[in-house]
Amino acid sequence: MNLNSTKAVSPLTVLWCGAFIMTISLGIRHSFGLFLQPMSLSNEWGREVFAFSIAMQNLVWGVAQPFVGRMADRLGSAITMLLGGALYAVGLFLMATVESPGLLTFSAGILIGLGLSGTTFPVVFGAVSRAMPPEKRSMAMGISMALGSLGQFAFLPGGLFLINQLGWSSALTVLACFALLILLLAKPLFEKKSRSVSSEATSTIAAEKELGMWASLTQALRHRAFLMLSLGYFVCGFQILFISVHLPSYLQDSGIPASAGSTALALIGLFNILGSYLAGLWGGRMRKPMLLSGIYGLRGLLIVAFVLAPLSTWSVYLFAAGMGVLWLSTVPLTTGTVSAMFGVKNLSMLGGLVFMFHQIGAFVGGWLGGLLFDATGSYQVVWWICVALSVIAAAVNWPIEEKSAEANGPATQPA
Template identity: 50%
Template sequence: MTQVLICGALIVTLSMGIRHGFGLWLQPITMERGWTRETFAFAIAIQNLMWGATGPFAGMLADRFGAFRVLLAGAVLYAVGLVLMGLATSGLAFTGSAGLLLGMAQAGTTYAVIYGVIGRNVAPEKRSWAMGVAAAAGSFGQFLMVPVENWLIGSFGWQNALFILGCLALAIMPLAIGLKEPKVPGHVVGFQQSIGQALREAFGYRSFQLLMAGYFVCGFQVVFIGVHMPSYLKDQGMSPEVATYALALIGLFNVFGTYAAGSLGQRLAKRHILAAIYFLRSVAIVAFLWAPLTPMSVYVFSAVMGVLWLSTVPPTNAVVAQIFGVQYLSMLGGFVFFSHQIGSFLGVWLGGLLYDSTGSYDIVWWIAVALGIFAALVNLPVRETAIQRAAAAAA
């Protein structure tokens, strides 16, 4: 279990850490290439959508053949995508590299694949905690990598910074050895399902639908803030360092938030944890918009949002495992995450689109507030008990 947690956490640290800094490239790339913010935002939106769309298939492959092979392919795609992102000279090429390739790479190197291995190798009573540890690692990656990426851009230029990160992404390959499983997942004692049966069962189950609806909101909020907040702050006269510190604080405090959410999931109803997180996000955004904008208010907001940032991940995935078991956990987690990424697509794309059309991010901030309240409400009726399969097993 220790090896799985350490290697899984380091992989998530790299894969999530690199992607969390993409907002730092918005202004240098658009200014040098002469693109609008919507061009950049659309590519990142496609990245999130592709990440979500290919996540279930990466999960299926990981459930069937093991995470090791999926992680190797994901690492190569990550490196190639970053290099081509730096070389792209048209909006179409940028969307193909930063959007399509990096989206597929993230599907094969992040939570759905890692959580499948954790679910199969960690005892149920420790599963929520272990998922919290992996999510906290992704948060630490943001805290660690955002300042590093800002330094790389300042020291080597935005293009060379992407090439360096491409080389760094290849470090996922040796770490993947620690997630090799002794046999093909799924050969376990008990009731077995086909992929089709598992999908019909999950998508016909009300609680699964509600979890997907809540996760949609999570994606909308965090990706809009992560990509557009640096530009929002610069528009308000803040220095670039404020945005860098803000993103780093989100990553730092999310280490504590995700770990706490995973630990609390061992003792409290996970639906209540999720509802509280979404509601408090809306409260934090409203307070941020109403308070006078100063560097200190930005840092306080970032710290609060950091605690709530990816803290939805451990309880959401733990509920999926709790309801459906671990046989197809990577695949089902991938489908839930697809909903998250549809929200991410809309959050980042609408941010760029509405800014270009109105000159302000205000409308998108308030959409994020309303969606947070909606997500809090839809998580309350989720049933966390294991689904009953007695009739199916007997048949």
Template identity: 50%
Template sequence: MQAAATTPAAKLSMTQVLLCGAMIVTLSMGIRHGFGLWLQPITMERGWTRETFAFALAIQNIAWGLAGPFAGMLADRFGAFKVLIVGGLLYSLGLVLMALSTSGLAFTGSAGLLVGMAQSGTTYAVIYGVIGRNVPAEKRSWAMGVAAAAGSFGQFLMVPVENWLISGTGWQNALFYLALAALLILPFAFGLREPKAAGPVGHQQSIMQALREAFGYRSFQLLMAGYFVCGFQVVFIGVHMPSYLKDHGLSPQVATYALALIGLFNVFGTYAAGSLGQRIPKRYLLSGIYALRSVAIVTFLMAPLTPTSVYIFSAVMGVLWLSTVPPTNAVVAQIFGVQHMSMLGGFVFFSHQIGSFLGVWLGGKLYDMSGSYDIVWWLAVAFGVMAALINLPVRETAIVRPQVAAA
């Protein structure tokens, strides 16, 4: 006998979801992408080591990852709107306190814990949950690519803006202006206010059932392991590359252009990844992205370091930067469905953030110990090869649930 079902509430329009979701991701991802520009002015004025700054951003990434599953649970249960409102307010508060912090502990609490928690409620896991529930499965990967491309455009747009703010108003005032920008998340959150469902539709899982199923499923474990590598690579490069380039005699303007190029080319990379995810197996797409990242890093390290080589590397890495996000999340929805998608996406992203924590923290720690970033660059290469191999056995087909089969 089949489980009783009720008629679901009307869905939001795909245009509305993509427009509001894209603007929120543009703001939330764009603001954080330029944080590496603050490393030198803050550490020089406060008299801190690079490890102090890097540790705060490492805590930010781990807090983002830890809070992500809970933000996802709340968004799945009560709707993304409420989570986005709280996240936007926390983001603004964290940026203000980041500017006012005068000790490493206070900076870790503001730039680390508060901003990290805010990002968990204003970025991909929550937005992709809304997309999963309101966009048809045959367009889901493409729609996720559009949202990710918006985040990439935010990175391209915000880096020169943040550099201009730091140069023109000072690093503290620049953070105050960003705090005001973060409040713009709130009006766009109203566009993602989903109607309440009339009742359960088909088979419904509890949170614990969904977690036991996902963590016991081999492909979910492999996706988490691959996403760990993504976090390690992109956050290490995003935070430490400006200082790496300055250490080698290149001007701060080169670093600004490099981060902006990453954001610009990521627009094309994430959109292309979302579109390709509708046409080819996503495991092959993910494996290829990770392999190409390792090739790009090795080529960058072996070539003479010039502004031209930096710009070429940034463009290539930009294409590959967040291109893992749409296919990874689309596979999660494809395997497990959309009922608990924000929560499961949050757990996969938690693995990403463990990698982010290690990438940004080890970057500062090993630099202070050795005076060089070389060890971390080569760790990024080795992890990329590992992730390319890990993603190949992922099974993308929908999981067969015994209780559904019995029904």
């Protein structure tokens, strides 16, 4: 990969533009749970129809991510973000006009899923990591993730306001216009091959062994620690999408006002700013897999307390604040562990590969929530599945060591 750019772009420009692209992309994505009830009632669908389309969105996002990440590694993150932003906006415009489950799956599921693969963590973190020297990468990813969390805090109450004032269809049209701003934020990063990087980052990247796409993927999939990390990320995706999509409806079913659901998701976004920042800060000082194990364990305990305690508006807000701290703090830690094992030259692709497991978990969590609710009339079974998965994720992350794949060697770390 050519490390010389024809256009100088400062590391701070990469950080800020990437962070605000994630602010828009993740903010819109986290507001989708607000549309479950109004779209289902308007079209006379069961909840599984909407849940399946959002689950498909996450599956498409995850399966496409390694390939989109490879595109970003080879052609540059800016062109990837431009294409992703365009697909995102088109998907939202079509979603605003749906009248059939098939069109909902195509727009909300396939098009928006592809759009998300070009505008979120792996592409942005790959760009940020290559722009920063090694000792600043963990903090930079934590900062970009924290700023990206502002979107969830801002778009959730904004989305509810738009739905109440304009209806769900017009609300989606407004969100599509916001998605077009991604194109403007990506434009300053546009380069022929790659961006200008610091001298420390350049020397580190140049020293890394160049591997082709399939060789890099094979190396990762034969690495035991990578697979354990991926299993933990599967759990993360399962829990996050289940809560994002189904929490507002779970609360309304229990007699809690709809406004409390949007406020809870917004609080998750607000406290995720703190969690992501702390993850980036501590990830540069402590063993990242140990921190991941602690996050998953605390999630399990928090869910147990939420399910068993009497449900009230304040218990919901306390749950949201605690879950927010633990929400996407896994992302910089997981990506940082991948970069420690495989370097940053192919980080967008390999970060996309581990993220694929996250999104497979998201597909299962989002779809299973709707399926089991339609079958049983309750979300209780899925809450307890979340608890069991937390225990598994905490266990598999604890023994992971931040060693390079070359240091471990395929003979000592087989899959």
